[in-house]
Amino acid sequence: MKKKHRLEKLAQPGRQIRNYDGRLRDANTFKPEKVLVHDWVEERVAAAEQLRELMAISKRHDFEDFEAVRDLISEQYGARIGGVRGGTELVSIDELTKVQITTTDQKTVTPAIIAAEELVREVMDDLLDGSNEDLRQIVDRAFVRNRQTGKISTTQIRRLASLEINHPKWPQAQRALREAINNAGVRQYMRFYRRKTLQSPWELVDLNYSALEV
Structure with a gap:
């Protein structure tokens, strides 16, 4: 205007x-x-x-x-x-443009994670006396919320649940962690690429508004 x-x-x-x-x-x-x-x-x-x-x-x-x-x-x-799951890559005949399509499962952490965390902390308090700082950090990172989204990482929760810990309550804690992860459906992504020559690297056609050059 x-x-x-x-x-x-x-x-x-x-x-x-x-x-x-x-x-x-x-x-x-x-x-x-x-x-x-x-x-x-x-x-x-x-x-x-x-x-x-x-x-x-x-x-x-x-x-x-x-x-x-x-x-x-x-x-x-x-x-x-392509297929229903995994990735699909479609390339033009001149091999200068391509489209990548991926389908990923979306997982979220449910409110049940609060009770799971309490159980994990109880196990950690029984086991740790400050000598195993690496394990304590793994536990702490698992329950950290993303500053922007406020969400807990399902990857970190799965990593924690995969640990083998010698404690009578740990199997129960593992089950609680896994049950706190909910399958929220699938998400499809489509990305576009172009290159000038067959020897040139692929360049993403970035559709992020903030990334556009003006």
């Missing part, structure tokens, strides 16, 4: 903006610079939401189209590409 249009919107009579407390206030009761920032942020977030929806539609279309091509090849030519 051009500067002139922004100033016209700023001076629009009778305009109201919702404050942080949920109440509507006349726009002219806010500082002009705050209104300009407000408008820009609202526009950019709305545009990002539209872009996300377009990407979601494109992703659904791409996977539906891949399945159609896969079925067509199977029906018409008796050949098979």
